[in-house]
Amino acid sequence: MQAVRYDAYGDTPTLIDVPAPACPADGVVIEVHATGVCRSDWHAWQGHDPVSLPQVPGHEFAGVIAEVGPQVTKRRVGERVTVPFVCGCGRCDYCAAGESQVCPDQSQPGFTMPGSFAELVAIPAADLNVVPLSDDLDFVTAAALGCRFATAFRALVAHGRVRPGDWVAVHGCGGVGLSAVMIAAALGARVVAVDVSEPALALAGELGAEVLVAGGPHAVPRILDATGGGAHVSIDAVGSNETAVASVSSLRPRGRHVQVGLLLGEHATPPLPMGLVVAKELEIYGSHGMSARDYPAMLDLVACGDVRPDRLVGAVLGLGDAGAALAAMSRPATTAGVTVLRLGPRSPS
Missing domain, CATH: 3.40.50.720 (NAD(P)-binding Rossmann-like Domain)
Structure with missing residues (x-):
């Protein structure tokens, strides 16, 4: 598959061919249709937030399930989905309580494992971490929900208790x-x-x-x-x-x-x-993101039109533009809004 990867901190991220990910027994492989470019990706690329190298960045994404592991019971191939940027292990007390965003054994696409600047991304503990999407929510908008929108939602509702x-x-x-x-x-x-x-x-x-x-x-x-x-x-x-x-x-x-x-x-x-x-x-x-359990309330707010995350999107680029989009974050912003990379459906192998 194609993916954007950097081999050292600060090196120009490059679009290359890499092996497709294996499907975890308890997880899924998702075909990425859109993925956000987040400042957290920039921090990792710059080495401010150390990650394993080489690294495929990206953690705000939406797509379609392409493969399902044998231990998965709730998800199916062809389902339109998104994933929180913090994936819980699915085994600890925090995950059992619905607080996977603070799971001690958490994993994060683009940080602890290859991310979504790629045609395919593997996600563990899919029954816990994968969030289904309605057919009327387009992939670019769903990617804009990403860590930024979900984190803001939980910060205001759970912690801020805004009235x-x-x-x-x-x-x-x-x-x-x-x-x-x-x-x-x-x-x-x-x-x-x-x-x-x-x-x-x-x-x-x-x-x-x-x-x-x-x-x-x-x-x-x-x-x-x-x-x-x-x-x-x-x-x-x-x-x-x-x-x-x-x-x-x-x-x-x-x-x-x-x-x-x-x-x-x-x-x-x-x-x-x-x-x-x-x-x-x-x-x-x-506030460290939001668990998959809490997504329905946010998605309901989107579905009824009370919030319009599509209005946050400032630019829609291709996967090959990811490196330039990350580099642009090193300079003072001249435009507003979030950048989303849009990927087309993969051709059959």
Whole structure:
């Protein structure tokens, strides 16, 4: 099959021929029809989040099941599916409780195993990890749900406990931040979007943000003023010392900070204002994706039209463009929205 692979950190990812994956006994092989290009892929490629090398990146995808292992009971060949970016082992207490996103023996396409920048991808524990898709949800939109949309959904619903009328501050309007803006607005929240990019802020406004704030040292005072004393929920969708501190500092008493953006390298231990956490009795959460068990509620929100993840898609490219799409993330963004790679159905072998 064809796949995009890099052999060393920072090396140009290249479209090459590689052996097709073997089907796990408890898993499936999925023919990839669309896959998102995520900043997490960029972090792995740059070596910020170490992975085994060589590596095929990609973890936000949708496609059709091409092969089913003998131990699988719930999935079938030809089924349209997607998969969370965190795959549980299917054997531990966390997986049994529906919390596979924190499974101690988890696997992740594009990180711990070959990913979805390929014509085929193998997924273990398919009865636990594979999510069926309705026929009316196109593959590009389903790929846009990926880790960014699902992570934002769980961050707001499970951790943020967002209610109608709440103020939600979203720091960073990349893929996960724009997803959070759209979902929060659909939940009836009033949204403040923060970013340094004018195109990103403009799109956030189109997706439901009520207040647009330019990122920088004056962002927190503007948020506190616009929300009448602080947000009920604030999300760091970037993952930096500055945005994590700003998110916590943007909260009103008893507010909830949710860390979604990865904090890596020099940003791994941000100097959070713990004095504010104590004085205001703030809550701090991390959000690491969403288990397959929780996808139906999100898909229902998509099916009824309350959210439109297709509006997040900024560019649709081919698999051969994956390397250039990753490289573009090393430069300041000039456009808004997420990039999705679209693959055609494979020719019979």
